[in-house]
Amino acid sequence: MKDNVKPPPPRYRRYTAQARRAMLVDAALACLAREGIAGFTIDRICAQAQVSRGLITHHFKSKEGLLVAVYAAAYDQMLEIAAPDHSDDADLVDMVDALLSDDLIDQGTLRAWLALWGEVANNPTLIAEHRRYYDVYYDRVVAAIRRAVAGRTIPISEGTLASIFIALADGLWLERCIDPDRLSRSEVRNACFDLLEAFLGPLDRSR
Amino acid sequence: MKDNVKPPPPRYRRYTAQARRAMLVDAALACLAREGIAGFTIDRICAQAQVSRGLITHHFKSKEGLLVAVYAAAYDQMLEIAAPDHSDDADLVDMVDALLSDDLIDQGTLRAWLALWGEVANNPTLIAEHRRYYDVYYDRVVAAIRRAVAGRTIPISEGTLASIFIALADGLWLERCIDPDRLSRSEVRNACFDLLEAFLGPLDRSR
DNA sequence: CAACCTGTTGTATCATCGTTCAACAAGGGA
DNA sequence: TCCCTTGTTGAACGATGATACAACAGGTTG
Numbered sequence: 189m190k191d192n193v194k195p196p197p198p199r200y201r202r203y204t205a206q207a208r209r210a211m212l213v214d215a216a217l218a219c220l221a222r223e224g225i226a227g228f229t230i231d232r233i234c235a236q237a238q239v240s241r242g243l244i245t246h247h248f249k250s251k252e253g254l255l256v257a258v259y260a261a262a263y264d265q266m267l268e269i270a271a272p273d274h275s276d277d278a279d280l281v282d283m284v285d286a287l288l289s290d291d292l293i294d295q296g297t298l299r300a301w302l303a304l305w306g307e308v309a310n311n312p313t314l315i316a317e318h319r320r321y322y323d324v325y326y327d328r329v330v331a332a333i334r335r336a337v338a339g340r341t342i343p344i345s346e347g348t349l350a351s352i353f354i355a356l357a358d359g360l361w362l363e364r365c366i367d368p369d370r371l372s373r374s375e376v377r378n379a380c381f382d383l384l385e386a387f388l389g390p391l392d393r394s395r
Numbered sequence: 396m397k398d399n400v401k402p403p404p405p406r407y408r409r410y411t412a413q414a415r416r417a418m419l420v421d422a423a424l425a426c427l428a429r430e431g432i433a434g435f436t437i438d439r440i441c442a443q444a445q446v447s448r449g450l451i452t453h454h455f456k457s458k459e460g461l462l463v464a465v466y467a468a469a470y471d472q473m474l475e476i477a478a479p480d481h482s483d484d485a486d487l488v489d490m491v492d493a494l495l496s497d498d499l500i501d502q503g504t505l506r507a508w509l510a511l512w513g514e515v516a517n518n519p520t521l522i523a524e525h526r527r528y529y530d531v532y533y534d535r536v537v538a539a540i541r542r543a544v545a546g547r548t549i550p551i552s553e554g555t556l557a558s559i560f561i562a563l564a565d566g567l568w569l570e571r572c573i574d575p576d577r578l579s580r581s582e583v584r585n586a587c588f589d590l591l592e593a594f595l596g597p598l599d600r601s602r
Numbered sequence: 603c604a605a606c607c608t609g610t611t612g613t614a615t616c617a618t619c620g621t622t623c624a625a626c627a628a629g630g631g632a
Numbered sequence: 633t634c635c636c637t638t639g640t641t642g643a644a645c646g647a648t649g650a651t652a653c654a655a656c657a658g659g660t661t662g
Contacts, residue, residue: 202609202658224517240611299516306513309506309572310431318573351578352586359566365516366525371558379559386589409628409639447641
C-alpha cells in the first residue's frame with residue numbers, strides 16, 4: 189500500500205496583516221455589542237475570532253491600538269450607511285431615512301456605540317480620532333443641509349444646525365438603545381423633520 | 396508629673412451607615428468623572444474616599460450594589476436641578492434653562508453620565524433602575540409640556556414630544572461632553588426652543 | 603525542495619481586580 | 633467604668649487582566 193501517512197491538516201491559516209486586522213476588529217465589535225466594554229478583553233476577542241492570545245498585540249501593538257481601530261471601523265460603517273462619500277447629490281430626506289435604517293438602529297450596534305462613547309470621553313487618543321471622524325460626518329451633514337437651503341436665507345448657520353441635528357440623532361439612538369419600544373420609527377422620523385423644518389421650511393417628507 | 400500617656404488619636408471615625416454610603420457614592424462619582432468606567436474600581440473608590448477596601452462590600456454587598464446606588468444618585472442630582480419635585484408650577488422655559496445650568500453641563504458630570512450609560516445597556520439591574528428614574532423624569536417633562544399646551548390642540552402627543560425633547564437634551568449633553576466648544580450655550584438653548592415651538596407654537600423665551 | 607519571511611501559537615509573568623473574613627476599635631448605653 | 637454593637641480595617645485568596653517572548657509553522661520564492 190501507499191504510504192498511509194496523511195499530511196496533518198494545517199493547524200491554522202495565515203492571513204495577510206490587513207485581513208487579520210479586519211477579522212480582529214469585527215470580533216471586537218461583536219464582543220462590544222454582546223457585553224459592552226466589559227467584553228472588550230484580549231481573551232474574549234481572541235476567542236471570538238478563534239485565534240490565540242498573542243495575535244492582538246502582534247497586529248495592533250496594544251489593546252488600545254485595537255480600540256482605536258475599532259472606533260474607526262464603527263464610524264466608517266455608520267458613515268457608509270448614513271452619509272456615503274459618493275452621495276454628493278443625496279438630499280437631507282435620504283440622510284434622515286438612512287440614519288433610521290435597521291443597520292444602524294439594531295440593539296447590538298447601539299450597545300457597541302454606547303460602550304465606545306464611554307471610552308471616548310476618557311481617552312485622549314480616541315478623542316482625537318473622534319474629532320477626525322466627527323468632522324467628516326459633520327461636513328457631509330452640512331453639505332446636505334446646504335443643498336436643501338439652496339441659496340435661501342435661514343435663521344441659523346448651517347454648521348450650527350448640523351451640530352444640533354447630529355445631537356438629536358445621537359440622543360434618539362441612545363434612547364432607543366436603552367428602551368427600543370418607547371419611540372416608534374415614524375415618531376423618530378417626524379422628530380428629525382420637525383427640527384429641520386423649524387429652520388429650513390417645509391421639506392418633502394413623502395418618500 | 397501627671398501621666399504623660401496621651402490617648403492616641405482615633406485611627407478612624409465611625410459614621411452612620413447612611414452617611415458612609417453617601418460618602419462612598421460621592422467618591423465613586425468623582426472617580427467616574429475623572430477616569431470613566433475604568434476608574435470604577437474598589438481600590439480607587441476607597442482611596443478616593445480615604446477608606447479601606449472592605450467598606451464597599453460591607454455597605455453595598457457588592458460592587459454592583461454601589462453602581463446602582465451611584466446611578467440613582469446621579470439621576471437624583473440631575474432631577475433635583477432640571478425638574479425638582481416641588482416645581483408643579485414651573486414652566487417649560489425654566490426647565491430648559493435648568494438643563495443648561497453649569498451644574499449639569501460641566502465636563503465631569505457629563506463624563507460620569509457617559510460612563511454610566513455605557514453600563515446601563517449591558518446590566519439588567521441598571522436597566523430596571525433606569526426605567527424607574529426615566530419615568531420620573533419623563534413624567535415631569537410631560538407635565539411641563541402639558542402646562543404649556545394649556546388645553547390647546549397640538550399635532551403630537553405630549554408623551555412623544557417629551558421623549559424627543561429628552562433625546563435632544565441627551566444628545567446635546569453628549570456632544571458637549573466630547574467637544575465643549577462646538578456649541579455655544581445660546582445655540583443649545585435656541586435648539587431646544589425651536590424643537591418645542593415646532594409643536595407647541597411660540598413660547599416666551601425672553602427670560 | 604530548501605531556505606526564508608513572517609503570521610501565529612501558547613506559556614510565563616506581573617499587575618490588578620472583587621470578595622471574604624477574622625480581628626480591631628469607636629462610641630453610645632447601662 | 634465596663635460592655636456590647638457594629639462600623640472599619642487590612643491581609644489573604646483565587647480569578648482574570650495585558651503584555652512579552654521564544655518557539656513553531658504556513659506558504660511563497662527561487
